[in-house]
Amino acid sequence: MGRQVVNRKIFVSAKEVAHRAGVSRSAVSRTFTPGASVSEETRRRVVEAAEALGYHVNHLARGLMRNESGIVCLIVSELDTPYRASLIRALTRQLQSASKVAMLINTDRSDNSVDQALRQAISYRADASIILSGMPDKSITELCVKSGQRLVLINRDEQRDGALRINLHDREAARRAFIAFLRAGCRSFAFANSDVGTPSLMAREEGFRAAGREHGFEITIERYGPTRYQSGVVLAQRLLTREARPDAIFCANDLLACGLMDTARHQFRLTVPDDLCIIGFDDIEQSSWSSYNLTTFSQPVDRIAEEAVSWLAQPILSDENSCKLEAQLVWRGSVRGG
């Protein structure tokens, strides 16, 4: 009947375990500290007592002492996007293998929320932060680095002292996309981009345009909205109603490509790849679905996660903090003559 305030948590502490096992608190602590000096007999008794009481080392207190929380913050917006989600999955896996734990911070809200997220990371004394979306203010990243917190930037191309930058060879990939179109016999090229202007997206655009120029072709460029399916729909409507309709479209992103392809087929009655060749980027799961069967570049998410986590794990910072990975071309059916 009583209003019971449950706020009161009552976890069992090392003291209680020590009491039950008939040893000192230090012995308990050492039992759960790899490499510490404890006799086999003591360890046995401590483990038994801990088991019986349901004891778990308090990582908050341990982090306070060791000055190492084991927490790594993942800072991301729109995390339900297929590519983002699979990257998060790979990262959490790798982090857990390295005995770290991921703290997920959603920056969907406002623009400065990446800064807020980093402050959060500092408050929890995270060992590191991995930024998948947006770009924080320079002052705050400097504070992170100065405080000894590691920083990883994935597909953010900006320079930040002391941070690890992981990027893809976007320009080279774009060049290969162009060559693929050319070999397929295409003669009118377009690039479908979002208007968010992320460096990696712009690099793809630039690389594609440059490759076109080298071969004497002018590339039609259209930009609209966020990098989502619905933007692809709009981009298709803009590109496919032009007087000189492109027969090859490189999309900044698979989501754009899906929206564009659906619209090309269902609204404009075009056949892919006969009337129109399409290449995307990311190799999200949907690209392999038979409705799309999209030729695209795969992001090596496992490699990215591996690079990030192994950099975090090493005790010594190397001088070179930039890592460029290759995006592999996945041949499917949206380009003629794969």
Added chain:
Amino acid sequence: MGRQVVNRKIFVSAKEVAHRAGVSRSAVSRTFTPGASVSEETRRRVVEAAEALGYHVNHLARGLMRNESGIVCLIVSELDTPYRASLIRALTRQLQSASKVAMLINTDRSDNSVDQALRQAISYRADASIILSGMPDKSITELCVKSGQRLVLINRDEQRDGALRINLHDREAARRAFIAFLRAGCRSFAFANSDVGTPSLMAREEGFRAAGREHGFEITIERYGPTRYQSGVVLAQRLLTREARPDAIFCANDLLACGLMDTARHQFRLTVPDDLCIIGFDDIEQSSWSSYNLTTFSQPVDRIAEEAVSWLAQPILSDENSCKLEAQLVWRGSVRGG
């Protein structure tokens, strides 16, 4: 040239802020504790010093003192699945609005890893854990509850004392799916399920079969693999090669439905909805893409997240810890005569 060990973190503490502001450490603490008694003048000086030094309250230490870490664990496997990803997105949003932070634990690995995840949650003295995948052992959930940690089970139908269970009216939804098929003129019904046997999936199967029985129809049931696209492909191959080919298939899941629909169209040359009506479940983003245009039931992810977080936030546990929400039927083009 020196091997510089960077392990050493050097965050600024309240003591330093106090020194710079010329006040006691308590004053600093009170400045950052809502509702504490500090004069306007002191607060101003403290805030200024904190700003200058880049001070952030140590949430580890605060959590230790307050016995409330602010951490909520999300325990999930296969988080790159569209439905899971959008649920996680909604949850992180809501948690952040409630000044909590999400710790993401990936349980892809082994079977007992949900138990491991909960131990992790206990170690970090999480205020609560939200379980989206799998089911932990009873002993460990009891330990959580006994320790005063909140527990939320989403779409896990098992009873656990002290935990909040959030579920959908799966059986009722399945019944409505059957009625929709019946009204569309279908006469041969099938249910396409995965073989993982999650209670909510089984409830859909059971509800669909029961509705069929009531109307004098026997339902064909096929189960295969995980709840993913590729399983839908296999299920289509099994169901559509039967002598009595179904003209209505209710899929346990949108991913299954997408795989099944693609296969029905591209491999069996069937037209949806003329030859075959399909209904899915979850309303993932892809279902609204024009290639699928799938009639399905929407999971109210925002409502789910809201329910979960508001239950965590309230200081007093109510007696009734079960919450059933309705899945809304989203009419699209995969059933005749919507």
Added chain:
DNA sequence: GGAACCATTGCACACGCTTGCAAGAGCGTA
């Protein structure tokens, strides 16, 4: 002017843990 009250502030303890240090135990050797 004195009493009563209030807001503010500093002191010191507590939270649960790790770890340096010194002491104790056990043992082999001279």
Added chain:
DNA sequence: TACGCTCTTGCAAGCGTGTGCAATGGTTCC
């Protein structure tokens, strides 16, 4: 027996906070 060595163990300090308690100073009221 005395000595030196190794392994184990307890003590106590300290990590960065929050907060009860008492002291201080200022204001109001009689």
